Amino acid sequence: MDELPQHIGIVGLGLMGGSLARDLLRNGVSVTAHDPAAERLASAGDPVLRRIAFAPDVASVAAAPLVVIAVPVAAALHVLACLALHVTPSHVLLDVGSTKCAIVAHARSLGIGNRFVGCHPLVGDHRSGWAASREGMFTSVPVFLCPTDDTDRVALHTTCALWHGLGAHLEVESAEAHDIRMACVSHLPHAVSVALALALRDAAYGRTDLGPGGADMTRLAGGSTEVWRGIFVQNREQLVASLLAFERRLQKLRERIEAGDSLDVGRQLAEARNWFDAL
């Protein structure tokens, strides 16, 4: 990994931060990390954790010239504010959250908009925490970067080098375009999975009652409560718009089913199938 700082700080050693730490260590980068659950993590005895320098607080992580914020999006705003007090003109800060408008605006309002690059690797798992982290998680994964006009060119260059070094491929778009896109392609499916899980629970069905299709449709409901609460609330305007559009679609299908309109139900199914096959 050329052009990368040989020392990277990470705040949060969950699925994202943990996977990042594993890849960086494998590539010979020193990792300093802060995680409130560091003691509990250490007791789990994972040998990888012994190679991480644990920092007692968020501020201490700023000893590294590049810091990755890898905590749920609501907490990320607080972490950013805390780091802002220690940012020098050569620091690079980035995050990995699924919403970008709020944190990009926050960096600007904190006066560190030039040192911050909003990032979002489009990868995940319904499992969360260090235990779910793994080497190579970012290989061939799209990572969205949301720089602004203020973003320092060297900071952006360093950020690109980091993700390229992990095997990701980069896509640049505005924070606004990103959040609109994610409301549809990620946050909407997640909300639908959660509502489906709750509807099945209400009807007293468990996961063992489901076939393979139903199991896939409720997998996301097992995601981190803390991560998704923040995403839903931060991106609520866009998510509500996509939910309403989905509800209208579902209502259209339900009405034709109720009417026993086999022709139109078949047409809707065929349109969905065509979309699926267009890959």
Next chain:
Amino acid sequence: MDELPQHIGIVGLGLMGGSLARDLLRNGVSVTAHDPAAERLASAGDPVLRRIAFAPDVASVAAAPLVVIAVPVAAALHVLACLALHVTPSHVLLDVGSTKCAIVAHARSLGIGNRFVGCHPLVGDHRSGWAASREGMFTSVPVFLCPTDDTDRVALHTTCALWHGLGAHLEVESAEAHDIRMACVSHLPHAVSVALALALRDAAYGRTDLGPGGADMTRLAGGSTEVWRGIFVQNREQLVASLLAFERRLQKLRERIEAGDSLDVGRQLAEARNWFDAL
């Protein structure tokens, strides 16, 4: 496979009928099958197909003492009516469709309720047709049987022996209870996936725009149009009830997101997660 007829007829060589034929042939059972697409299938050159005796019409399949109807549920009613003309007091007829009330009632009205056993293996794939069929598909799969008071005991025994021989495990319930259950655990997730695919299409997103979660959530939309049109319409009363319950759940979540009610959104996410973890 003891106690099984050594000659079984299959109407329809799609995902279900094709997988059944593969398993039966492997076990030394002779298979006679009818499929309107037989010629096209034969041209595909799959060597397994050369071991099947193709019948020119549905009626000819009744030469076998046990006949499995493996066509979409709407067509299955017609196939059953056609077979009814050739059923002797030693024949056993069964189906594999995802709805049971309609076909069980139809068998009774045709006067062959004693020879017919409604079956439903809870297994599937978004791919369909012979090309998606595979050996061992029924291993460890739950198969629901919906016999009635009229069902002949020997016919039921033969049906159980068939599924046991394929490695499935059996669950007996009434057609009514089955259709209510399936409306929730199978037909509802399928309808939701279809509506989600259509909402994404409306917003001009394709499958390549999705992360792993969104991909899972729209996989069912790739299912067979013909199979699912019939299921949705035949089970419409139960499916509409489960759709309405799901819509209310989704609305409840959407309203709290819109209000920025982080506490309640977190509560709903935690409840879904608890359901998920209760496995």
